[in-house]
Amino acid sequence: MSTEMTGAEMVIAALADQGIEHLFGYPGGAVLPIYDALFAQEKVKHILVRHEQGAVHAAEGYARSTGKVGCVLVTSGPGATNAVTGLTDALMDSIPVVCITGQVPTHLIGNDAFQECDTVGITRPCTKHNYLVKSIVELPRVLHEAFHIARSGRPGPVVVDIPKDVQFAKGAYSRSKDFQHKGYRPKVKGELDRIKLAIELMQHAKRPLFYTGGGIVNSGREACHLLRELVQLTGFPITSTLMGLGAYPASDPKWIGMLGMHGTLEANLAMHDCDVMICIGARFDDRITGRLDAFSPGSKKIHVDIDPSSINKNVKVDIPIIGDCGHVLEDMGRLWRASARYPDKRALEGWWKQIDGWRARKSLAYKNSNEIIKPQYAIQRLYALTKDRDTYITTEVGQHQMWAAQFYRFEEPNRWMTSGGLGTMGYGLPASVGVQLAHPKSLVIDIAGEASVLMTMQEMSTAAQYRLPIKIFILNNKYMGMVRQWQELLHGGRYSESYMDALPDFVKLAEAYHAVGIRCERPGDLDGAIREMIDVNKAVIFDCVVDPAENCFPMIPSGRAHNEMLLGDSAVSVEEAITEEGKVMV
Amino acid sequence: MSSTGTTHYPAATLSQQVETHTLSVLVDNEPGVLARVIGLFSGRGYNIDSLTVSETEHERHLSRITIVTRGTPMVIEQIKNQLDRLVPVHRVVDMTVAGPHIERELALVKVRGKGENRLEALRLADAFRARVIDASTESFVFEITGASDKIDGFIALMLPLGLVEVSRTGVVAIARGPEGM
Numbered sequence: 001m002s003t004e005m006t007g008a009e010m011v012i013a014a015l016a017d018q019g020i021e022h023l024f025g026y027p028g029g030a031v032l033p034i035y036d037a038l039f040a041q042e043k044v045k046h047i048l049v050r051h052e053q054g055a056v057h058a059a060e061g062y063a064r065s066t067g068k069v070g071c072v073l074v075t076s077g078p079g080a081t082n083a084v085t086g087l088t089d090a091l092m093d094s095i096p097v098v099c100i101t102g103q104v105p106t107h108l109i110g111n112d113a114f115q116e117c118d119t120v121g122i123t124r125p126c127t128k129h130n131y132l133v134k135s136i137v138e139l140p141r142v143l144h145e146a147f148h149i150a151r152s153g154r155p156g157p158v159v160v161d162i163p164k165d166v167q168f169a170k171g172a173y174s175r176s177k178d179f180q181h182k183g184y185r186p187k188v189k190g191e192l193d194r195i196k197l198a199i200e201l202m203q204h205a206k207r208p209l210f211y212t213g214g215g216i217v218n219s220g221r222e223a224c225h226l227l228r229e230l231v232q233l234t235g236f237p238i239t240s241t242l243m244g245l246g247a248y249p250a251s252d253p254k255w256i257g258m259l260g261m262h263g264t265l266e267a268n269l270a271m272h273d274c275d276v277m278i279c280i281g282a283r284f285d286d287r288i289t290g291r292l293d294a295f296s297p298g299s300k301k302i303h304v305d306i307d308p309s310s311i312n313k314n315v316k317v318d319i320p321i322i323g324d325c326g327h328v329l330e331d332m333g334r335l336w337r338a339s340a341r342y343p344d345k346r347a348l349e350g351w352w353k354q355i356d357g358w359r360a361r362k363s364l365a366y367k368n369s370n371e372i373i374k375p376q377y378a379i380q381r382l383y384a385l386t387k388d389r390d391t392y393i394t395t396e397v398g399q400h401q402m403w404a405a406q407f408y409r410f411e412e413p414n415r416w417m418t419s420g421g422l423g424t425m426g427y428g429l430p431a432s433v434g435v436q437l438a439h440p441k442s443l444v445i446d447i448a449g450e451a452s453v454l455m456t457m458q459e460m461s462t463a464a465q466y467r468l469p470i471k472i473f474i475l476n477n478k479y480m481g482m483v484r485q486w487q488e489l490l491h492g493g494r495y496s497e498s499y500m501d502a503l504p505d506f507v508k509l510a511e512a513y514h515a516v517g518i519r520c521e522r523p524g525d526l527d528g529a530i531r532e533m534i535d536v537n538k539a540v541i542f543d544c545v546v547d548p549a550e551n552c553f554p555m556i557p558s559g560r561a562h563n564e565m566l567l568g569d570s571a572v573s574v575e576e577a578i579t580e581e582g583k584v585m586v
Numbered sequence: 587m588s589s590t591g592t593t594h595y596p597a598a599t600l601s602q603q604v605e606t607h608t609l610s611v612l613v614d615n616e617p618g619v620l621a622r623v624i625g626l627f628s629g630r631g632y633n634i635d636s637l638t639v640s641e642t643e644h645e646r647h648l649s650r651i652t653i654v655t656r657g658t659p660m661v662i663e664q665i666k667n668q669l670d671r672l673v674p675v676h677r678v679v680d681m682t683v684a685g686p687h688i689e690r691e692l693a694l695v696k697v698r699g700k701g702e703n704r705l706e707a708l709r710l711a712d713a714f715r716a717r718v719i720d721a722s723t724e725s726f727v728f729e730i731t732g733a734s735d736k737i738d739g740f741i742a743l744m745l746p747l748g749l750v751e752v753s754r755t756g757v758v759a760i761a762r763g764p765e766g767m
Contacts, residue, residue, distance in 0.1 A: 120618060121621070124618070124621065124622060124625055125625055125629050128673070129672075129673040132617070132618075149673060181673075182614060182676075183614060183673070183674065183675065183676040184673045307667075307671065308667045308670065308671070309664060309667035309668045309670075309671050311667070312660060312663055312664075313664055316660070
């Protein structure tokens with residue numbers, strides 16, 4: 001069955017057919033026909049953002065917290081270029097997003113027309129795939145294909161660029177049920193022989209370790225459930241990347257904390273010393289591996305990933321398994337149960353003893369104060385007062401993000417939205433808008449830094465328009481904290497341009513955005529102030545004034561290995577700990 | 587610089603030898619597909635020694651791209667996987683490892699000269715099985731087909747005889763035997 005309609009109407013029909021309820025966007029000349037089609041219907045609700053970057057981040061938050069595809073609509077030229085940061089962010093963190101961009105009419109393309117840019121050219125390297133739709137005949141197929149590509153395989157952003165004349169043109173719309181792409185077929189089932197080899201390796205392990213990532217969260221709740229089962233079955237310790245937090249409950253004793261540059265001592269030393277590493281849905285990013293030639297030197301490595309290009313990219317692995325984490329975990333669990341052999345129990349006990357010894361060093365410890373709020377303490381109190389609620393956390397990028405990852409403990413997947421790969425300051429506030437829309441009754445908190453949050457502060461206006469009670473919890477240290485920390489460690493304490501001079505009065509700023517402003521400067525007042533923030537059924541900007549000199553530890557300095565970690569107490573010797581070559585890295 | 591050689595770059599690649607590989611890539615013949623392939627190479631810092639592309643199956647809208655590239659084995663594996671990840675790419679075959687195959691290139695070579703040089707150019711062209719496809723009283727254009735090093739050899743010989751310019755197609759490749767890619 002096909003129906004005759006305009007291209008603009010097809011866009012809305014396709015979104016509705018895909019089950020899209022919220023569309024984040026900003027109108028402009030080249031998308032006016034689509035906005036006109038939006039006006040006449042109630043299936044798809046449009047959320048008007050204040051900047052196109054915010055639209056993409058909101059869609060990312062929406063997608064990450066629901067497992068659905070996030071959807072964006074922006075105009076040509078500046079609309080499209082403003083969306084580029086968000087698209088790149090979604091590509092790096094494998095977030096499914098479909099972004100529809102308007103384009104000047106086909107006869108003007110290449111003519112330097114008003115608000116024209118080469119959208120497909122500009123977005124080619126920052127999308128999983130993109131399209132320029134030059135004929136109404138292609139439009140229905142392309143729209144549905146875009147959603148298929150965005151959500152399947154390794155998810156990512158897809159741009160559909162639609163010239164204005166195609167939006168006006170009339171054609172036949174239909175959604176073919178048995179859609180299959182000509183060449184694109186991501187492999188989801190892992191090779192059984194390889195999985196058998198992996199299980200055999202795991203059974204002979206003496207010092208095994210699960211190293212998991214965002215791929216498990218992307219794979220879905222079932223994958224997270226299967227991971228939990230496998231960890232319980234095997235009794236192996238588990239660590240995770242920043243993106244994978246929540247896939248495994250932080251309250252479980254098998255959980256040894258996040259790994260990487262600001263991960264726990266026990267997680268990083270376990271990575272360094274393990275003999276069998278089971279990497280599932282993570283990609284050996286440089287924040288994780290540290291110095292590559294000293295990365296987990298004695299281990300056999302199993303790597304499960306849906307993207308073949310992630311295999312052997314940075315680290316050579318012994319057993320690569322290409323497939324969806326969920327499918328592979330299911331096979332692993334089944335094979336483990338079916339096999340009579342179990343790993344050397346004595347060895348495993350010894351391994352746990354070693355890990356517990358590292359744990360006892362309490363690498364996240366910090367010196368608290370009665371005078372000034374320590375940022376770590378603020379997150380701990382925030383966690384204590386919100387953990388029994390239905391809470392979602394987003395973050396900006398910097399020290400506060402790392403403290404949030406270290407001190408907020410996640411029990412469930414899809415509760416943690418952060419910009420990992422691209423490290424986009426300004427992600428958290430618009431992301432919280434998307435999360436709150438998807439979960440209107442839940443408590444949504446953006447753990448922010450005062451520098452990051454100013455990059456997309458205008459989205460407070462979006463929150464006001466849709467009465468979204470998001471909570472912006474700013475750890476205000478009056479510095480670009482992570483920049484200041486690196487300048488202290490690497491550049492002789494010369495704080496070049498990292499001081500946020502002339503910050504706004506965040507309480508007044510909140511009021512200007514029809515929100516509630518709360519400032520807290522003393523540790524003793526913190527609990528009461530956080531409770532007040534939670535109880536207000538309105539958007540809140542919480543200005544938590546924290547120790548400006550606090551650094552984020554533990555830390556693996558650039559160019560160092562996992563076993564060369566700096567702990568909080570040993571921070572004095574940091575300067576000697578970083579080599580000349582380490583300084584040139586970021 | 588410290589002597590520890592600390593680096594964030596894959597250490598293994600430093601000890602691996604750089605190899606030259608010929609890749610055959612079957613793609614949908616759609617707008618922008620070549621830009622995707624080239625953009626991938628420039629964006630990720632891979633080398634292109636030679637690249638040829640043309641539609642090979644009209645009904646199915648398929649084009650075949652032949653790329654000659656250089657890199658360590660780890661980088662070559664990355665290139666193949668990254669190419670395969672592009673949505674319009676159907677297949678990537680590494681001809682260098684897939685088995686015996688034939689590589690050919692075509693060049694048009696313009697030589698200007700009179701007297702003995704002119705005769706010598708003709709004699710050498712004959713030896714290389716290059717054909718004369720254009721002639722004037724003071725010039726020839728030769729068409730030569732063969733492996734790249736044969737063409738390199740021919741061009742080197744033409745240089746002192748009055749080489750004016752060369753136009754080359756780049757390498758095309760196909761596997762020996764009855765099987766297709």
